[in-house]
Amino acid sequence: MNPPVRVAVIGCGAHAQVAHIPALKQNRLVNLVALCDTDVRKVNHLCTLHGIPRHYVDFDDLKMDEDIDAVVIATPNHLHAPMAVAAMEYGKDVLCEMPLGLNAEEARLMVETAQREGRKFMPCLNTRLRPDVQTIGKFINEGELGQLYYCKTGWLRSRSSWSLEGWRGQRLRSGGGAFLGLGTALLDFSLWLLSPGRPVSITGVAHQRTPKADVEDTAFAMIRFDSDVLLTVEVGWSMLMEREFTYFNAFGTNGAALLNPVQINKEMHGHLVNVTPQISTKGIQRASFQTLIDLWISSLLKDSQSPVLAIDALLINRLADAFYRSSSSHCEVSLPGEPE
Incomplete structure (x- = not known):
């Protein structure tokens, strides 16, 4: 993958606004190209505020966008697994908020999907x-x-x-x-x-x-x-x-x-x-979220394994x-x- 990495954030709640979006914007190797949230007024406002060109209210539309390389999933817990699996099956690398899934079965499915699809899948183990x-x-x-x-x-x-x-x-x-x-x-x-x-x-x-x-x-x-x-x-x-x-x-x-x-x-x-x-x-x-984002982007560009492993999140x-x-x-x- 060549820089900049084209990233979309899925779920625009407080965590995404305070942690993920600022950290992504701070990384010069990232092009934050889209936000996705079911609240159309909120996602429009955030795109305008941060100069982000595209917004989605339907994840199914975003996952098919071939101009997105990777996604950050910051949605409610029950959406982590289905969205992460779908994103990876559509060729996107994933950074997913914790906990990975509602249970270990969901988390294990996410890890197995990343291995099967050859995608980079990293958990938000920032603390x-x-x-x-x-x-x-x-x-x-x-x-x-x-x-x-x-x-x-x-x-x-x-x-x-x-x-x-x-x-x-x-x-x-x-x-x-x-x-x-x-x-x-x-x-x-x-x-x-x-x-x-x-x-x-x-x-x-x-x-x-x-x-x-x-x-x-x-x-x-x-x-x-x-x-x-x-x-x-x-x-x-x-x-x-x-x-x-x-x-x-x-x-x-x-x-x-x-x-x-x-x-x-x-x-x-x-x-x-x-x-x-x-x-x-x-x-x-x-600082911990900035380090997390920087490690994630580095692993994508270098096609290397990140020190933050999905197997650790599965253990949780x-x-x-x-x-x-x-x-x-x-x-x-x-x-x-x-x-x-």
Whole structure:
């Protein structure tokens, strides 16, 4: 493929407007040629605002446009798989928002379609690309914290900051509640930081604030790894609290790392020493999406494999499926290795 890569964004919600469109416009090797959304007024406005020449309200029309090389899919969850599969079958490379599908079966179909059609298929696993997460990763990979044995992560949002109106509150369209909706971002960087260790089992508990709710609003999971690391995950989007917060703590035999803000402590000569490097926390989410887009475009132009792999996103869907089985059965659920 020769530059510039002709890209279209499918789904023009807040995520596309704040993250994808600005990052694509910032990359000089991209020509953002089209937007697609069912809201014709919104898509017209965005095309005018950003100087984008074409708009579509019907994905079926866009997928047949031979002047589009690649697409970013930022639609509601239930549309990820059918749109990604169709786009690849029509010769387009795909960058898809997370979670890939409503379940592992859909995610696996997307991966298999990319292999069959010879297309580049990359998931939006951007949180592992945040500068602060990358810094913690360097300390872990270089053995600065010793052998990790316990990690915990969470994302708790106030009731007023998250709405279940629309597709997020409908299991058939979202695939799940707080665990899939919030836990996906946490599992993105947690699994990356704990690799090459692989999860072998999960125990999950879900809570629905109202009996009629279609999805859980609070969830807790305990994940065991083949490296003997234990990871706990807590998420919720209906907390009576003033503000949301996210965290990740990693504990090793020689030190510990904390996220939001980053703090690294090491045991040195019998004392606990703060060895945190200076890291700018300004615009870390925006920086992670810019890195993601740049890696994607580079892999398309070089016809090379991106370091952000679809198999990692498939693992998150598999963990979510196992979480919901565990929660309904009140038992620990094993996670066998993915067949080759």
